[in-house]
Amino acid sequence: MxxxxxxxxxxxxxxxxxxxxxxxxxxxxxxxxxxxxNLDRLREAMGIGLSPLREAINRxxxxxxxxxxxxxxYTVTPISVANVDEVAALRIELEPYALRCAMKNGGxxxxxxxxxxxxxLNHTLRVPGDPASLAQWEAANNAFHETLIGRCDMPLLMKMxxxxxxxxxxxxxxxxxATPIQREVIDEHTAIAHAAIERRADEAAALLTGHITRSTxxxxxxxxxxxxxxP
Amino acid sequence: MxxxxxxxxxxxxxxxxxxxxxxxxxxxxxxxxxxxxNLDRLREAMGIGLSPLREAINRxxxxxxxxxxxxxxYTVTPISVANVDEVAALRIELEPYALRCAMKNGGxxxxxxxxxxxxxLNHTLRVPGDPASLAQWEAANNAFHETLIGRCDMPLLMKMxxxxxxxxxxxxxxxxxATPIQREVIDEHTAIAHAAIERRADEAAALLTGHITRSTxxxxxxxxxxxxxxP
DNA sequence: GTGTCTACTATAATCGATTATTTATCGAAT
DNA sequence: ATTCGATAAATAATCGATTATAGTAGACAC
Numbered sequence: 001m002x003x004x005x006x007x008x009x010x011x012x013x014x015x016x017x018x019x020x021x022x023x024x025x026x027x028x029x030x031x032x033x034x035x036x037x038n039l040d041r042l043r044e045a046m047g048i049g050l051s052p053l054r055e056a057i058n059r060x061x062x063x064x065x066x067x068x069x070x071x072x073x074y075t076v077t078p079i080s081v082a083n084v085d086e087v088a089a090l091r092i093e094l095e096p097y098a099l100r101c102a103m104k105n106g107g108x109x110x111x112x113x114x115x116x117x118x119x120x121l122n123h124t125l126r127v128p129g130d131p132a133s134l135a136q137w138e139a140a141n142n143a144f145h146e147t148l149i150g151r152c153d154m155p156l157l158m159k160m161x162x163x164x165x166x167x168x169x170x171x172x173x174x175x176x177x178a179t180p181i182q183r184e185v186i187d188e189h190t191a192i193a194h195a196a197i198e199r200r201a202d203e204a205a206a207l208l209t210g211h212i213t214r215s216t217x218x219x220x221x222x223x224x225x226x227x228x229x230x231p
Numbered sequence: 232m233x234x235x236x237x238x239x240x241x242x243x244x245x246x247x248x249x250x251x252x253x254x255x256x257x258x259x260x261x262x263x264x265x266x267x268x269n270l271d272r273l274r275e276a277m278g279i280g281l282s283p284l285r286e287a288i289n290r291x292x293x294x295x296x297x298x299x300x301x302x303x304x305y306t307v308t309p310i311s312v313a314n315v316d317e318v319a320a321l322r323i324e325l326e327p328y329a330l331r332c333a334m335k336n337g338g339x340x341x342x343x344x345x346x347x348x349x350x351x352l353n354h355t356l357r358v359p360g361d362p363a364s365l366a367q368w369e370a371a372n373n374a375f376h377e378t379l380i381g382r383c384d385m386p387l388l389m390k391m392x393x394x395x396x397x398x399x400x401x402x403x404x405x406x407x408x409a410t411p412i413q414r415e416v417i418d419e420h421t422a423i424a425h426a427a428i429e430r431r432a433d434e435a436a437a438l439l440t441g442h443i444t445r446s447t448x449x450x451x452x453x454x455x456x457x458x459x460x461x462p
Numbered sequence: 463g464t465g466t467c468t469a470c471t472a473t474a475a476t477c478g479a480t481t482a483t484t485t486a487t488c489g490a491a492t
Numbered sequence: 493a494t495t496c497g498a499t500a501a502a503t504a505a506t507c508g509a510t511t512a513t514a515g516t517a518g519a520c521a522c
Contacts, residue, residue, distance in 0.1 A: 013301050013475065040503065049477045051282065054505090055289060062293025064387065070244050071483055071504060086385045093328055154317045156295065160391055244505065271473065280507045285475090302474060302513055 015052035019059050026065045026076055027166065029174040037066065037074040064163050065170070079171065084223055087167045088216040094161060095145075095212060096205035101152035103199055110151045111197040117144040118193045126181040137181065138169070144189060148196060148208075168216075175222040188214075246283035250290050257296045257307055258397065260405040268297065268305040295394050296401070310402065315454055318398045319447040325392060326376075326443060327436035332383035334430055341382045342428040348375040349424040357412040368412065369400070375420060379427060379439075399447075406453040416446075 025031045043053050057074050060066040068074050102110065121140040127133040142165065149161065188211045195204035256262045274284050288305050291297040299305050333341065352371040358364040373396060380392065419442045426435035 015475080016301065038503075049475095050505090051285075051476055054282075054286065055475090058286060058289045059293070062290070064390075070247060073484095073504060082384075083387075086387050089385070090388060090391075093324070097324055153313075154320070156314075156317050156395075157321060159295075160321075164387075246505080269473080280505095281475090282506055286505090304474060 013052070014048060015055040015059075018046060018048060018052055018056035021046070022056055022060055023063075023065060023166075026060070027170045027173060029170070031076050033076055033079040033170075033174075035076045037076065039073065063166060065166060077167075079174070079223070079227070081220070081224055081227055083167070084171055084216070084220055087164050087171075088212065088220070090160075091164050091168070091212050091216075092209055094157065094164070095149060096208050098149035098152040098154065098157055098161065099196060099208055100201050100205055101154065102149050103196055103201055103204065105153050106151040106197075110147075113147045113150075114144075114193050114197055117147040118189060120144075121189060122186050126179070128180055138172075142169075144193075148192070168219075171219055171223065175219060175226070185215075244283070245279060246286040246290075249277060249279060249283055249287035252277070253287055253291060254294075254296060254397075257291070258401045258404060260401070262307050264307055264310040264401075264405075266307045268307065270304065294397060296397060308398075310405070310454070310458070312451070312455055312458055314398070315402055315447070315451055318395050318402075319443065319451070321391075322395050322399070322443050322447075323440055325388065325395070326380060327439050329380035329383040329385070329388055329392065330427060330439055331432050331436055332385065333380050334427055334432055334435065336384050337382040337428075341378075344378050344381075345375075345424050345428055348378040349420060351375075352420060353417050357410070359411050369403075373400075375424075379423070399450075402450055402454065406450060406457070419445075 022031070031037070037057065039050060039053060039057075043050055046053070057066055058068075061068050061074070065077055066074050067077050106114075117140070121137075121144045124137050124140040125133060126137040145165075146161075150158070152158070188207065192204060192207045192211060195207055253262070262268070268288065270281060270284060270288075274281055277284070288297055289299075292299050292305070296308055297305050298308050337345075348371070352368075352375045355368050355371040356364060357368040376396075377392075381389070383389070419438065423435060423438045423442060426438055
């Protein structure tokens with residue numbers, strides 16, 4: 001699946017630069033959940049004008065990472081047990097559905113992409129000490145999951161999926177600083193991929209549901225321990 | 232269900248004003264699907280500065296009504312058969328799920344709200360000639376559906392739902408200029424409401440699915456006739 | 463006649479300064 | 493001491509002008 005070289009010169013606009021930077025900082029807990037975003041200070045810190053900064057932040061509001069209140073400013077979306085639970089519930093509702101659609105629409109090319117992404121993922125190790133390897137593993141993991149369901153051919157659904165993944169990744173980054181890769185996770189990915197390309201729909205969906213459930217419940221335990229009750 | 236007077240002085244910001252105005256114009260086809268949004272002309276036409284205009288448009292991008300391309304400007308999201316189909320599919324995937332959750336969470340207050348919204352809807356007539364009555368019926372219809380699933384207590388899900396409803400309403404406005412209210416629609420709403428508050432979960436979900444399917448397939452036929460194939 | 467390069471025009475993106483609103487501070491009256 | 497009100501400081505929202513980019517038309521060469 002050769003990348004058609006999206007754009008020769010994407011010429012990222014300043015607002016887009018700021019956006020990815022802010023998104024990264026939020027997703028990695030550098031900007032803490034619940035933290036107020038002071039526009040003036042951010043502007044100065046990033047050496048940028050207010051206009052692109054506002055624009056970037058507005059896009060983050062769209063993706064659910066920032067909340068806005070008129071005339072009061074912007075806040076990094078708080079975290080809560082209720083929110084992790086909702087993210088998990090919606091992933092369980094949407095991802096297996098997307099997978100079923102992808103299994104219908106996908107052809108040989110899709111099967112090949114899935115197996116390729118699986119191979120790459122299974123051969124990308126997560127070294128607890130090394131942040132770079134963690135980032136690499138996460139990229140491979142997200143690429144695998146995205147390839148799996150990408151051929152559902154539903155742009156709105158994919159947008160929702162990306163939003164949920166972003167929120168979920170933030171929880172992972174904050175609470176799962178470093179864990180070695182589990183053998184069982186590899187097995188799960190492999191089983192899902194094979195069931196998918198062999199069009200065992202119910203089985204694939206069930207495996208994916210289980211995979212999401214397991215990877216989430218682990219996270220949930222840590223969060224519940226940290227957030228005693230509603231803040 | 233008395234409105235708790237959302238805010239004493241919401242003090243809407245200019246960007247918010249523009250946003251609702253643009254949203255209305257898009258939802259009602261005044262700004263046509265696929266139309267390019269010229270910032271300078273819009274700014275002049277609305278007697279407003281560029282900053283709040285950009286902010287408003289960015290929020291519409293977030294809600295899927297406008298698309299943006301860096302350095303190329305903004306476009307009213309095009310319509311297509313594929314898009315109506317996706318909107319319908321996602322509504323069928325999400326709304327019955329939300330309803331099941333609401334049936335678990337809701338108590339007497341919720342039941343009362345549902346029956347109240349149903350009554351109001353069933354007594355709001357849709358007069359083909361009168362735009363005001365159409366708007367009123369639509370508001371009552373949306374209020375009913377929102378009340379029905381509102382107690383799912385999932386903010387993200389509700390945001391997705393609102394997005395889908397907005398897209399769906401646009402198709403309705405553009406293609407269903409005026410139709411008298413059908414007796415069977417009233418019956419469907421009534422059946423859904425009763426099944427819901429009596430906690431007949433499977434039946435309520437099935438009824439809602441059927442309701443969405445029917446109201447959508449009607450629309451779809453008109454759209455297919457109008458859009459021969461992919462534009 | 464056709465293709466390509468260049469100057470021009472339209473428009474999107476950005477900046478710096480100004481205005482409007484909220485939040486914090488202080489003082490006085492109860 | 494506490495609450496209310498007025499003022500001052502902080503910060504969000506907006507404006508007008510400037511800069512950068514993309515699209516277009518025209519000139520030139522072949």
